[in-house]
Amino acid sequence: MVLMVSEEVREAVAAGRPVVALESTIIAHGLPRPRNLRVALELEAAVRQEGAVPATVAVLDGRPRVGLDEGQLERVADEDGIRKLGHRDLPLAVAGGASGATTVSATALLASLAGVRVFATGGLGGVHREWTVTQDESADLGLLARTRITVVCAGVKSILDVPATLQRLETLGVAVAGYGTDRFPGFYLSDSGHPVDWRLDTPEQVADVMRAQDSLGGPGSALIVARPVPEEEQLDPALHARVLEEALHACEERGVTGQAVTPFLLDHLVRRTGGASLAANLAAVRGNVRLAARVAAAWAAGR
Numbered sequence: 614m615v616l617m618v619s620e621e622v623r624e625a626v627a628a629g630r631p632v633v634a635l636e637s638t639i640i641a642h643g644l645p646r647p648r649n650l651r652v653a654l655e656l657e658a659a660v661r662q663e664g665a666v667p668a669t670v671a672v673l674d675g676r677p678r679v680g681l682d683e684g685q686l687e688r689v690a691d692e693d694g695i696r697k698l699g700h701r702d703l704p705l706a707v708a709g710g711a712s713g714a715t716t717v718s719a720t721a722l723l724a725s726l727a728g729v730r731v732f733a734t735g736g737l738g739g740v741h742r743e744w745t746v747t748q749d750e751s752a753d754l755g756l757l758a759r760t761r762i763t764v765v766c767a768g769v770k771s772i773l774d775v776p777a778t779l780q781r782l783e784t785l786g787v788a789v790a791g792y793g794t795d796r797f798p799g800f801y802l803s804d805s806g807h808p809v810d811w812r813l814d815t816p817e818q819v820a821d822v823m824r825a826q827d828s829l830g831g832p833g834s835a836l837i838v839a840r841p842v843p844e845e846e847q848l849d850p851a852l853h854a855r856v857l858e859e860a861l862h863a864c865e866e867r868g869v870t871g872q873a874v875t876p877f878l879l880d881h882l883v884r885r886t887g888g889a890s891l892a893a894n895l896a897a898v899r900g901n902v903r904l905a906a907r908v909a910a911a912w913a914a915g916r
Contacts, residue, residue, distance in 0.1 A: 618727045619680025622668045626728040629916050631665035631909035634679070634724035634732040634762075639898065640669075640686070641695040641714035642876070643735075644891075650690035652895065654683070656902050660733075663906030668729055670720045672698055675710035679727040689714055699752045718756040721764065721835070730823065730912060731763045733905035735898045736800035737837070739769040739778030741874065750781065757835035758785035763823055763912075765838045765905040767897035768798035768805055772857060772878040775805045782837070788822070789837045792904065798841035801848040801882075801893040813838065816904065820911035840904055846896035848889055856885040 618626075625632045640653045657667035668680045671689050678685065689695060689712075696713035698706055700722045706713050715723065717734055724732050738751025751773075757764065769778045779797060782789055790811040791797060799805030813819050819838055826836060841847075860881035869877045882890040 615676065616723065616726055617676050617678045619668070619678070619682070621666055622680035622727065622729070625666040629913055631906065631913040632668050632729045632731070633660045633665050633902065633905045633909050634720055634729045635660070635667055635669040635902070636717060636720040636732075636734050637669055637671040637681075637689050637714035638697055638716050639735065640689050642697055643879075643894075646691060650687060653686050653690060656733075656898065657686075659899060659902050660906045663903055663910065665906035665909045668724065668727070670715045670723050672703065672706050672711065672713045672715065672719075674712055675707045677703060677707065677723050679723055679729065688712070700756050701752060717753045717764070718751075721753075721756055721760050721762050725760050725762050730761075731765070731905050731909040733765045733898070733902045735894055735901065736767050736770040737764070737778075738875070739773040739775070740781050741773055754778070754781055754785060754787070757782075757787050757837070759833055760835055761826065761833040763819065763836045763838060763905075763908060765792075765840060765901045765908060767800050767842055767901060768839045769800065770875065770879070771800040771802060771805065771853065772860070772875065772882075775799065776807055779807060779809075785834070786832060787834050787837060788826075789839060790819075790822070792819075792838050792840040794839075794841050796841070798839050798897075800897065801842070801853055801890055802850055803841040803844045803847045809839065816907040816911040819908045820915055823912055824915060838904070838908070840897075840901055842893055842897040842900065846893060848886065848893040852886055852889070853882075856882055856890075859885060 660667040698713035700718040738753040791809040796804045
Protein backbone atom coordinates (compact mmCIF):
# COMPACT_ATOMS: atom_id res chain seq x y z
CA MET A 614 0.00 0.00 0.00
CA VAL A 615 1.42 3.35 -1.05
CA LEU A 616 0.41 5.91 1.56
CA MET A 617 0.10 9.42 0.14
CA VAL A 618 0.89 12.02 2.79
CA SER A 619 0.39 15.65 1.80
CA GLU A 620 3.49 17.83 1.74
CA GLU A 621 2.12 20.03 4.53
CA VAL A 622 1.40 17.07 6.82
CA ARG A 623 4.67 15.32 5.99
CA GLU A 624 6.73 18.44 6.77
CA ALA A 625 4.82 19.10 10.01
CA VAL A 626 5.32 15.52 11.23
CA ALA A 627 9.02 15.60 10.33
CA ALA A 628 9.47 18.90 12.15
CA GLY A 629 7.56 17.76 15.24
CA ARG A 630 4.80 20.34 14.77
CA PRO A 631 1.23 19.60 15.91
CA VAL A 632 -0.98 17.64 13.49
CA VAL A 633 -4.57 16.42 13.95
CA ALA A 634 -6.09 13.60 11.89
CA LEU A 635 -9.75 13.95 10.86
CA GLU A 636 -12.01 11.20 9.56
CA SER A 637 -13.93 11.64 6.30
CA THR A 638 -17.00 9.47 6.89
CA ILE A 639 -18.82 12.41 8.45
CA ILE A 640 -18.21 14.32 5.20
CA ALA A 641 -19.34 11.64 2.77
CA HIS A 642 -22.00 9.83 4.78
CA GLY A 643 -22.87 11.85 7.87
CA LEU A 644 -24.14 15.14 6.47
CA PRO A 645 -26.29 16.31 3.56
CA ARG A 646 -24.80 18.22 0.63
CA PRO A 647 -23.66 21.01 0.49
CA ARG A 648 -23.46 21.32 4.26
CA ASN A 649 -20.96 18.47 4.42
CA LEU A 650 -18.26 20.39 2.54
CA ARG A 651 -18.83 23.52 4.61
CA VAL A 652 -18.39 21.50 7.80
CA ALA A 653 -15.27 19.77 6.45
CA LEU A 654 -13.67 23.13 5.70
CA GLU A 655 -14.83 24.53 9.06
CA LEU A 656 -13.23 21.67 10.98
CA GLU A 657 -9.93 22.04 9.15
CA ALA A 658 -10.04 25.80 9.82
CA ALA A 659 -10.66 25.14 13.53
CA VAL A 660 -7.54 22.97 13.70
CA ARG A 661 -5.49 25.74 12.07
CA GLN A 662 -6.91 28.38 14.43
CA GLU A 663 -5.48 26.35 17.32
CA GLY A 664 -2.04 26.28 15.69
CA ALA A 665 -2.09 22.73 14.30
CA VAL A 666 -2.15 21.20 10.82
CA PRO A 667 -5.31 19.31 9.77
CA ALA A 668 -4.86 15.89 8.16
CA THR A 669 -8.19 14.71 6.78
CA VAL A 670 -7.92 11.06 5.76
CA ALA A 671 -9.58 9.32 2.79
CA VAL A 672 -8.90 6.91 -0.08
CA LEU A 673 -9.12 8.34 -3.60
CA ASP A 674 -8.73 6.16 -6.69
CA GLY A 675 -7.15 3.42 -4.61
CA ARG A 676 -4.63 5.72 -2.94
CA PRO A 677 -4.86 6.21 0.84
CA ARG A 678 -4.30 9.88 1.62
CA VAL A 679 -3.44 11.63 4.87
CA GLY A 680 -4.03 15.33 4.26
CA LEU A 681 -6.40 16.49 1.53
CA ASP A 682 -6.44 19.67 -0.52
CA GLU A 683 -9.71 21.51 -1.13
CA GLY A 684 -10.34 19.77 -4.43
CA GLN A 685 -9.94 16.37 -2.79
CA LEU A 686 -12.26 17.40 0.04
CA GLU A 687 -14.81 18.40 -2.59
CA ARG A 688 -14.55 14.95 -4.17
CA VAL A 689 -15.25 13.25 -0.85
CA ALA A 690 -18.19 15.58 -0.20
CA ASP A 691 -19.77 15.65 -3.66
CA GLU A 692 -18.83 12.55 -5.62
CA ASP A 693 -21.40 9.79 -5.94
CA GLY A 694 -20.25 6.27 -5.11
CA ILE A 695 -17.83 7.20 -2.32
CA ARG A 696 -17.63 4.06 -0.21
CA LYS A 697 -17.43 3.76 3.57
CA LEU A 698 -14.11 2.13 4.48
CA GLY A 699 -13.09 0.47 7.71
CA HIS A 700 -9.51 -0.69 8.12
CA ARG A 701 -10.36 -4.17 6.81
CA ASP A 702 -11.56 -2.61 3.54
CA LEU A 703 -8.33 -0.75 2.80
CA PRO A 704 -6.52 -3.54 0.87
CA LEU A 705 -9.63 -4.16 -1.23
CA ALA A 706 -10.06 -0.45 -1.96
CA VAL A 707 -6.39 -0.05 -2.87
CA ALA A 708 -6.31 -3.10 -5.14
CA GLY A 709 -9.60 -2.14 -6.77
CA GLY A 710 -8.79 1.54 -7.28
CA ALA A 711 -11.83 2.52 -5.23
CA SER A 712 -12.57 5.82 -3.51
CA GLY A 713 -13.89 5.89 0.01
CA ALA A 714 -14.33 7.84 3.21
CA THR A 715 -12.55 6.41 6.22
CA THR A 716 -14.21 5.37 9.46
CA VAL A 717 -12.56 5.64 12.88
CA SER A 718 -10.62 2.40 12.43
CA ALA A 719 -9.29 3.21 8.95
CA THR A 720 -8.49 6.81 9.89
CA ALA A 721 -6.64 5.78 13.04
CA LEU A 722 -4.58 3.19 11.14
CA LEU A 723 -3.60 5.44 8.24
CA ALA A 724 -2.89 8.42 10.51
CA SER A 725 -0.66 6.29 12.71
CA LEU A 726 1.23 4.98 9.68
CA ALA A 727 1.84 8.60 8.65
CA GLY A 728 3.25 9.45 12.08
CA VAL A 729 0.22 11.44 13.26
CA ARG A 730 -0.42 10.85 16.96
CA VAL A 731 -3.70 12.75 17.62
CA PHE A 732 -7.07 12.11 16.01
CA ALA A 733 -10.43 13.88 16.51
CA THR A 734 -13.82 12.37 15.80
CA GLY A 735 -17.41 12.47 17.04
CA GLY A 736 -18.28 9.14 18.64
CA LEU A 737 -16.53 5.78 18.52
CA GLY A 738 -18.14 2.55 17.45
CA GLY A 739 -18.54 -0.15 20.05
CA VAL A 740 -20.53 -3.14 21.23
CA HIS A 741 -24.06 -3.20 19.81
CA ARG A 742 -27.15 -3.89 21.85
CA GLU A 743 -28.20 -7.53 21.83
CA TRP A 744 -24.52 -8.48 21.44
CA THR A 745 -25.13 -11.86 23.06
CA VAL A 746 -27.39 -12.70 20.11
CA THR A 747 -25.76 -10.85 17.20
CA GLN A 748 -22.06 -10.78 18.23
CA ASP A 749 -22.01 -7.35 16.57
CA GLU A 750 -19.03 -5.23 17.63
CA SER A 751 -17.37 -2.35 15.84
CA ALA A 752 -13.96 -2.94 14.32
CA ASP A 753 -12.92 0.34 15.96
CA LEU A 754 -12.27 -1.40 19.28
CA GLY A 755 -9.88 -4.07 18.05
CA LEU A 756 -7.95 -1.63 15.90
CA LEU A 757 -7.54 0.84 18.78
CA ALA A 758 -6.22 -2.01 20.95
CA ARG A 759 -3.17 -2.26 18.67
CA THR A 760 -2.67 1.29 17.41
CA ARG A 761 -0.75 3.97 19.32
CA ILE A 762 -2.91 7.03 18.74
CA THR A 763 -4.81 9.46 20.96
CA VAL A 764 -8.48 9.75 20.03
CA VAL A 765 -10.46 12.76 21.20
CA CYS A 766 -14.15 11.85 21.03
CA ALA A 767 -17.52 12.30 22.72
CA GLY A 768 -17.60 8.73 23.97
CA VAL A 769 -19.29 6.03 21.90
CA LYS A 770 -22.45 6.42 19.87
CA SER A 771 -25.40 6.37 22.26
CA ILE A 772 -27.25 3.82 20.14
CA LEU A 773 -24.73 1.22 21.38
CA ASP A 774 -24.40 -0.78 24.57
CA VAL A 775 -22.26 1.69 26.48
CA PRO A 776 -21.37 -0.39 29.59
CA ALA A 777 -20.52 -3.40 27.43
CA THR A 778 -18.32 -1.19 25.26
CA LEU A 779 -16.48 0.17 28.30
CA GLN A 780 -15.96 -3.36 29.55
CA ARG A 781 -14.66 -4.43 26.15
CA LEU A 782 -12.20 -1.52 26.05
CA GLU A 783 -10.94 -2.57 29.49
CA THR A 784 -10.51 -6.15 28.32
CA LEU A 785 -8.61 -4.98 25.23
CA GLY A 786 -6.32 -2.79 27.33
CA VAL A 787 -7.35 0.52 25.80
CA ALA A 788 -6.86 3.48 28.18
CA VAL A 789 -9.96 5.66 28.68
CA ALA A 790 -10.12 9.01 30.47
CA GLY A 791 -12.86 11.58 30.82
CA TYR A 792 -11.84 15.11 29.88
CA GLY A 793 -12.97 17.51 32.59
CA THR A 794 -15.43 14.91 33.85
CA ASP A 795 -15.66 11.76 35.95
CA ARG A 796 -18.51 10.51 33.76
CA PHE A 797 -18.30 8.80 30.39
CA PRO A 798 -19.94 11.02 27.76
CA GLY A 799 -22.92 9.77 25.77
CA PHE A 800 -22.19 11.20 22.30
CA TYR A 801 -25.37 13.30 21.95
CA LEU A 802 -25.53 13.51 25.75
CA SER A 803 -23.06 14.95 28.24
CA ASP A 804 -23.37 11.90 30.49
CA SER A 805 -23.98 8.32 29.37
CA GLY A 806 -24.88 7.36 32.93
CA HIS A 807 -21.60 5.51 33.48
CA PRO A 808 -18.43 6.58 35.32
CA VAL A 809 -14.83 6.59 34.12
CA ASP A 810 -11.90 5.58 36.29
CA TRP A 811 -9.58 8.37 35.18
CA ARG A 812 -9.99 12.09 34.59
CA LEU A 813 -7.76 14.55 32.72
CA ASP A 814 -8.33 18.29 32.85
CA THR A 815 -5.78 19.92 30.54
CA PRO A 816 -4.16 19.22 27.17
CA GLU A 817 -0.83 19.05 28.99
CA GLN A 818 -2.09 16.23 31.20
CA VAL A 819 -3.19 14.32 28.10
CA ALA A 820 0.24 14.83 26.55
CA ASP A 821 1.88 13.57 29.77
CA VAL A 822 -0.12 10.33 29.49
CA MET A 823 0.97 9.96 25.86
CA ARG A 824 4.60 10.30 26.90
CA ALA A 825 4.08 7.80 29.70
CA GLN A 826 2.64 5.32 27.19
CA ASP A 827 5.84 5.59 25.17
CA SER A 828 8.21 5.45 28.11
CA LEU A 829 6.56 2.32 29.52
CA GLY A 830 7.03 0.52 26.21
CA GLY A 831 3.87 -1.54 26.60
CA PRO A 832 1.48 -2.72 23.90
CA GLY A 833 0.82 -0.17 21.17
CA SER A 834 -2.75 0.65 22.18
CA ALA A 835 -4.70 3.90 21.94
CA LEU A 836 -5.62 6.54 24.50
CA ILE A 837 -9.27 7.58 24.39
CA VAL A 838 -9.95 11.09 25.66
CA ALA A 839 -13.70 11.32 26.14
CA ARG A 840 -14.85 14.94 26.09
CA PRO A 841 -18.55 15.57 26.81
CA VAL A 842 -20.65 17.86 24.66
CA PRO A 843 -21.59 20.87 26.83
CA GLU A 844 -24.97 20.43 28.57
CA GLU A 845 -26.40 23.48 26.81
CA GLU A 846 -25.61 21.86 23.43
CA GLN A 847 -26.62 18.27 24.18
CA LEU A 848 -29.75 16.59 22.85
CA ASP A 849 -32.60 16.72 25.35
CA PRO A 850 -32.13 13.47 27.34
CA ALA A 851 -35.88 12.69 27.50
CA LEU A 852 -36.24 13.21 23.74
CA HIS A 853 -33.16 11.08 23.13
CA ALA A 854 -34.49 8.20 25.23
CA ARG A 855 -37.92 8.25 23.58
CA VAL A 856 -36.68 8.48 20.00
CA LEU A 857 -33.93 5.89 20.51
CA GLU A 858 -36.50 3.41 21.83
CA GLU A 859 -38.62 4.08 18.72
CA ALA A 860 -35.59 3.63 16.47
CA LEU A 861 -34.58 0.33 18.05
CA HIS A 862 -38.13 -0.98 17.69
CA ALA A 863 -38.27 0.11 14.03
CA CYS A 864 -34.91 -1.54 13.39
CA GLU A 865 -36.15 -4.84 14.79
CA GLU A 866 -39.46 -4.66 12.91
CA ARG A 867 -37.75 -4.09 9.58
CA GLY A 868 -35.11 -6.73 10.12
CA VAL A 869 -32.18 -4.33 9.73
CA THR A 870 -28.91 -6.09 10.57
CA GLY A 871 -25.12 -5.83 10.29
CA GLN A 872 -23.51 -2.66 8.97
CA ALA A 873 -26.94 -1.23 8.13
CA VAL A 874 -27.94 -0.91 11.81
CA THR A 875 -25.89 2.15 12.78
CA PRO A 876 -26.83 4.37 9.80
CA PHE A 877 -30.48 3.31 10.17
CA LEU A 878 -30.61 4.28 13.83
CA LEU A 879 -28.70 7.54 13.38
CA ASP A 880 -30.91 8.57 10.45
CA HIS A 881 -34.02 7.80 12.52
CA LEU A 882 -32.73 10.00 15.33
CA VAL A 883 -32.02 12.89 12.96
CA ARG A 884 -35.50 12.72 11.44
CA ARG A 885 -37.44 12.18 14.64
CA THR A 886 -35.60 14.89 16.58
CA GLY A 887 -36.03 17.47 13.81
CA GLY A 888 -32.29 17.62 13.28
CA ALA A 889 -31.49 18.22 16.96
CA SER A 890 -29.38 15.06 17.16
CA LEU A 891 -27.29 16.23 14.22
CA ALA A 892 -26.79 19.63 15.87
CA ALA A 893 -25.56 17.92 19.05
CA ASN A 894 -23.26 15.69 16.99
CA LEU A 895 -21.70 18.69 15.25
CA ALA A 896 -21.32 20.57 18.54
CA ALA A 897 -19.43 17.59 19.92
CA VAL A 898 -17.20 17.27 16.85
CA ARG A 899 -16.32 20.97 16.82
CA GLY A 900 -15.26 20.88 20.47
CA ASN A 901 -13.34 17.64 20.00
CA VAL A 902 -11.41 19.05 17.05
CA ARG A 903 -10.32 22.11 19.00
CA LEU A 904 -9.29 20.05 22.01
CA ALA A 905 -7.38 17.62 19.78
CA ALA A 906 -5.43 20.53 18.29
CA ARG A 907 -4.50 21.75 21.78
CA VAL A 908 -3.44 18.23 22.78
CA ALA A 909 -1.33 17.95 19.62
CA ALA A 910 0.31 21.28 20.48
CA ALA A 911 1.05 20.15 24.06
CA TRP A 912 2.45 16.87 22.74
CA ALA A 913 4.67 18.68 20.23
CA ALA A 914 5.90 21.17 22.84
CA GLY A 915 7.27 18.40 25.04
CA ARG A 916 9.11 16.45 22.36
